[in-house]
Amino acid sequence: MESSSGGKQAGNRAPLSSSEKLLFSGALRHDQAWAVHEDPLLRMSFWSMARQFPSMLGLITRVAWREDPRALIVLMAAQLASGAMSAFLLVATNQVLVHLFADGPTPEKLREAAPALVLAGSSSAGSVLLGCLIVKTEGRLYPKIELSCTTTYYGMMTRVEMSAMEDKDIHRRLALGRYGTDAVQRMLSNAVTITSGLMSLGAAAVVLAALHPLLVAALVLIAVPRWWGAVVVMRRAYASRHVWIDHRRAVDVLLYPITRADATPELRVHGAGRLLLRAQEDMGRTAAAEKARLAGAEARTEIVAAALSGTARIATYAMLWWLLVAGGMPLAAAGTAVLAIRNATQYLNQIVSQLNRMCEESLYLSDMNDSVELGARHAIPDRGASVEGEGVEVVLSDVTFRYPGADRDALQRVSLTVPKGKVVALVGENGSGKSTLAGVISGLYLPTAGNVSYNGVGIREADRRSVFDRIALLPQEVGCWPMTVRANVHIGDADRPLVHEKVEAAAERADIRTVVEELPHGWDSIAVKGFQRGVRLSGGQWQRIGVARALYRERDLLIVDEPTAALDPKAEIDMFESLRSFTDDGVTTVLLITHRLAATATADVIHVLDQGRLVESGSHTDLMAVTGGHYREMYELQAAQYKTASVPPPRKEAGGPFEAAPDD
Ligand SMILES: Nc1ncnc2c1ncn2[C@@H]1O[C@H](COP(=O)(O)OP(=O)(O)OP(=O)(O)O)[C@@H](O)[C@H]1O
Numbered sequence: 016m017e018s019s020s021g022g023k024q025a026g027n028r029a030p031l032s033s034s035e036k037l038l039f040s041g042a043l044r045h046d047q048a049w050a051v052h053e054d055p056l057l058r059m060s061f062w063s064m065a066r067q068f069p070s071m072l073g074l075i076t077r078v079a080w081r082e083d084p085r086a087l088i089v090l091m092a093a094q095l096a097s098g099a100m101s102a103f104l105l106v107a108t109n110q111v112l113v114h115l116f117a118d119g120p121t122p123e124k125l126r127e128a129a130p131a132l133v134l135a136g137s138s139s140a141g142s143v144l145l146g147c148l149i150v151k152t153e154g155r156l157y158p159k160i161e162l163s164c165t166t167t168y169y170g171m172m173t174r175v176e177m178s179a180m181e182d183k184d185i186h187r188r189l190a191l192g193r194y195g196t197d198a199v200q201r202m203l204s205n206a207v208t209i210t211s212g213l214m215s216l217g218a219a220a221v222v223l224a225a226l227h228p229l230l231v232a233a234l235v236l237i238a239v240p241r242w243w244g245a246v247v248v249m250r251r252a253y254a255s256r257h258v259w260i261d262h263r264r265a266v267d268v269l270l271y272p273i274t275r276a277d278a279t280p281e282l283r284v285h286g287a288g289r290l291l292l293r294a295q296e297d298m299g300r301t302a303a304a305e306k307a308r309l310a311g312a313e314a315r316t317e318i319v320a321a322a323l324s325g326t327a328r329i330a331t332y333a334m335l336w337w338l339l340v341a342g343g344m345p346l347a348a349a350g351t352a353v354l355a356i357r358n359a360t361q362y363l364n365q366i367v368s369q370l371n372r373m374c375e376e377s378l379y380l381s382d383m384n385d386s387v388e389l390g391a392r393h394a395i396p397d398r399g400a401s402v403e404g405e406g407v408e409v410v411l412s413d414v415t416f417r418y419p420g421a422d423r424d425a426l427q428r429v430s431l432t433v434p435k436g437k438v439v440a441l442v443g444e445n446g447s448g449k450s451t452l453a454g455v456i457s458g459l460y461l462p463t464a465g466n467v468s469y470n471g472v473g474i475r476e477a478d479r480r481s482v483f484d485r486i487a488l489l490p491q492e493v494g495c496w497p498m499t500v501r502a503n504v505h506i507g508d509a510d511r512p513l514v515h516e517k518v519e520a521a522a523e524r525a526d527i528r529t530v531v532e533e534l535p536h537g538w539d540s541i542a543v544k545g546f547q548r549g550v551r552l553s554g555g556q557w558q559r560i561g562v563a564r565a566l567y568r569e570r571d572l573l574i575v576d577e578p579t580a581a582l583d584p585k586a587e588i589d590m591f592e593s594l595r596s597f598t599d600d601g602v603t604t605v606l607l608i609t610h611r612l613a614a615t616a617t618a619d620v621i622h623v624l625d626q627g628r629l630v631e632s633g634s635h636t637d638l639m640a641v642t643g644g645h646y647r648e649m650y651e652l653q654a655a656q657y658k659t660a661s662v663p664p665p666r667k668e669a670g671g672p673f674e675a676a677p678d679d
Pocket residue numbers: 181418419421425443444445446447448449450451452
C-alpha cells in the first residue's frame with residue numbers, strides 16, 4: 016500500500032508558477048543524484064526495504080571490516096550485549112512485579128524482590144554503559160570509513176581518462192559516486208540503530224511469547240498500522256522533499272546572482288534584481304501551498320494509523336483482562352506484557368524509520384561502488400614503457416580522434432612531427448581541432464585510430480605518467496585554484512616539494528612577480544575573494560600565473576593554448592618573445608596554439624588545421640609562398656585589419672557636438 020501512495024505523490028507536482036514559465040519555460044528540474052534516485056525511492060515498499068537489509072548490512076560491514084576490524088567487533092559485541100540487557104531488564108521487571116503482587120507483608124515482598132531489582136538496575140546501567148561504548152566506537156570507526164571512501168573515490172576521479180570524463184553517461188555515473196562518500200557513514204549509523212532495535216525487539220518478543228503466545232500476535236496487530244502510517248508518511252515526505260527541493264534550488268538559482276559582485280551592475284541598471292525577487296516570491300507561494308497540502312495528507316494518515324493501532328491496543332488490553340480473569344494469568348505477567356508491548360512498539364518505529372533512511376543511503380553507496388569500479392575500468396594505465404632521453408620528439412601517424420558521443424571526427428588522419436628544441440605553431444579557424452590536437456599530443460586523449468609516439472614509445476605502450484612528466488601545459492582556461500598565489504604557481508609541479516625561490520623566478524619570467532609582491536599579503540594572498548587575505552586577480556594576471564605555473568614545471572614540451580587572449584598588446588609581444596627563448600637550450604619544445612599570426616611568423620614550423628585535417632605545414636615563408644593557401648589567406652586578413660589608414664570619420668549631424676567646423 017505504501018508504494019502506491021508513493022507513486023501517487025511522485026505524480027503530484029506543484030502547479031507551475033507564472034515566473035517558472037517566464038524564466039525556465041516550465042519547471043526547472045535538476046539533473047542530480049537525488050533526482051536520479053527519486054523514482055526508485057518512491058517505488059520502494061517496506062517489504063522490499065526489509066528484504067534488502069541483509070545485503071545492505073553485508074555491504075557496510077565489509078567496508079567497516081576493511082578499515083577497522085577491531086572497532087567493528089567491539090560495535091557488534093556491544094550491540095548484542097545491549098539486546099541482552101533489554102531482555103534482562105524485562106525479565107527482572109517481571110520478577111519484581113511477581114514479588115510485589117504476591118501475598119504477604121510488604122517488607123518481606125520488597126526483600127524478596129531485591130535481587131530482581133538489582134538485576135533491573137544493573138541491566139539499565141549496563142545498557143547506558145554499552146550505549147556509551149557504542150558511541151565511542153562509532154566515533155572511531157566512522158571517520159576512518161569516510162576518509163577511506165573519500166580518498167578512494169576522489170583518487171579514482173583523478174586517474175580517469177579524459178575521454179571517459181568527456182563521455183556524458185560515464186561522467187554522470189562517475190559523478191554520482193560523490194554522494195556515496197557521506198552516505199557510507201550515515202548508513203553505518205542506520206545499521207547500528209536498526210541492529211540494536213532488532214535485538215531489543217527480539218528480547219521483547221521472547222518475553223511476550225513466554226508470557227503468552229497470543230501476545231506476540233497482538234504486538235503485530237498494534238504495530239502494523241503504525242508501520243503502514245510511518246512508511247506512507249515517509250514516502251510522502253520523499254515526494255514532498257523532491258517537489259520542494261527542485262523548487263528551492265530553482266529559487267536558489269534565481270537568488271544566487273543577486274549576491275555575486277560581477278552581476279551587480281545589470282541587476283541594478285536593468286532592473287533584473289526586481290524580476291528575480293518577484294519570481295522567488297511567486298515560486299515561494301507555490302511551494303508553500305504544496306507543502307500545506309502534503310502536511311494535511313500526513314495528518315490524515317496519522318489519524319487513520321493511530322485509530323487502527325489504538326483499536327488493536329484496546330483489543331490487546333481486553334485480551335489481557337480476559338487472560339487475567341479467565342485464563343489465570345498473574346497480574347505481574349500482565350504488567351510486564353504492557354511494558355514489553357510499549358517498548359516493542361517504540362523499537363519497531365525506530366527500525367522502520369532507520370530502515371527507510373538506510374535504503375536511501377544504500378542507493379548512494381551502491382552508486383559510489385559502481386563509480387569506483389567504472390573509474391577503474393577507465394583509468395589511465397599506470398604501467399608501461401618509460402619515455403627516455405633528453406628532450407622529447409612527438410610523432411603523430413595518421414591520428415584520427417572523435418569525442419565520445421560526437422557524430423564526426425575532430426581530427427582526421429593527422430600526421431606530423433613535433434621536433435625537439437623548436438617552436439611549433441598550430442593555427443586554424445575556430446573549431447578546426449587545434450586544442451584537440453594539443454590534447455592528443457599531451458597524452459590526455461588516446462587517438463581513436465593511428466598512433467602518437469614519444470621518443471619512439473607509442474602512447475598505448477607508454478607509462479602515461481612518464482609522458483605527462485615530460486609536458487607542461489598552459490591551457491586556454493587557466494585553473495584558478497582557491498589557495499595562495501604561491502600555491503597556485505607551485506601546483507604546476509605538485510609532485511615535488513615547493514621551492515619558493517623557483518616560484519619567484521617563474522613569476523619573474525612570467526612578468527607577474529611585482530604584481531604579486533605588491534598585494535597586501537604578497538605570496539600568501541588567497542587567489543579568490545571571499546576568504547581572509549583573499550584577492551581578485553584580473554584575467555590577464557591569471558594568464559600570467561598560468562604561464563608562471565607552466566614555467567615552474569620546467570619540462571621538455573611546453574604546450575601553450577591561446578596564451579595571450581587576456582593580455583594587453585605589450586604583454587602579448589613580451590610573452591611571445593619569452594616563449595621563443597625557451598627553445599634556446601636546444602632541448603625544450605614549445606607547441607604554440609594561437610590566432611595571432613604575427614606571433615607564429617617566427618615559429619620554426621607552422622601546422623595549419625582545417626576541419627580536423629592538417630592542410631598545410633612549413634615555415635612562415637614557405638606558407639606565404641602558397642598562392643591561395645589557408646595560412647596566407649588568414650595572415651593577409653589579419654594584416655589588413657592593422658592597416659588602419661582609413662578610419663571612417665564621425666557621422667555628421669546638424670548641430671551635433673562632433674560636427675566638423677565648416678570650411679571657410
Ligand atoms: N569536449 C568536446 N566534446 C565534443 N566535441 C568537442 C569537444 N571539444 C571540442 N569539440 C569539437 O571538436 C572540434 C574541434 O574543437 P577544438 O576545440 O579542438 O577546436 P579549436 O581549433 O581549438 O577551436 P578554437 O580556436 O575555437 O579554440 C569542434 O568541432 C568542437 O566542437
